Amino acid sequence: QVQLHESGPGLVKPSQTLSLTCSVSGGSINSGGYYWSWLRQPAGKGLEWIGRIYPSGNTDYNPSLASRVSISVETSKSQFSLRLSSVTAADTAVYFCARDVDFDGEYFDVWGRGTLVTVSS
């Protein structure tokens, strides 16, 4: 059973860079047919897709965040990472990583528990 786990600082100062890592266990991050995505959810609000990466390194980003986002993958460690630069209070949210199935419909079928990141000085 594939499991995902987010890790990283829970507090980031304004204008700095948010960095999170998602560790994949119980399965291979290199399995064909899966992207690996980041999403976020501000308190009391809806879900926003940030972007995704294929094990080959190909990425797609949400245009609303693309100028500040970078997603990378380290297959040897079964991890993928998110970097979001120049953060403001508006970036305060629970950040989720998820497996993004790229066949038979395309959907997020496995999610991490989420990690709260607060942007504050």
Add this chain to the structure above:
Amino acid sequence: DIQMTQSPSSLPASVGDRITITCRASQSIRSHLNWYQQKPGKAPKLLIYAASSLQSGVPSRFSGSGSGTDFTFTISSLQPEDFATYYCQQSYSTPRTFGQGTKVEIK
């Protein structure tokens, strides 16, 4: 971006009720529509994918239908554990986008 609009935003209901949530896309997304359930403090859980396919392990009281721009999500007989927020999500194109959510709450 494809805009997803859910209605209602809040749905008071009782155990045993049949409930229906609708989701409308701003353009045709064929059948590229998924439904998730989210409980407070938890990650979303996939219930329905490709508009009408039931995810493995999900009870059969959950169902979905529709194609193009209009979609429906139904719980045939609401159970106590079903009180939660439900989101639709399109996977027709990037950026992936979600509806604003429907909170199913106790009447």
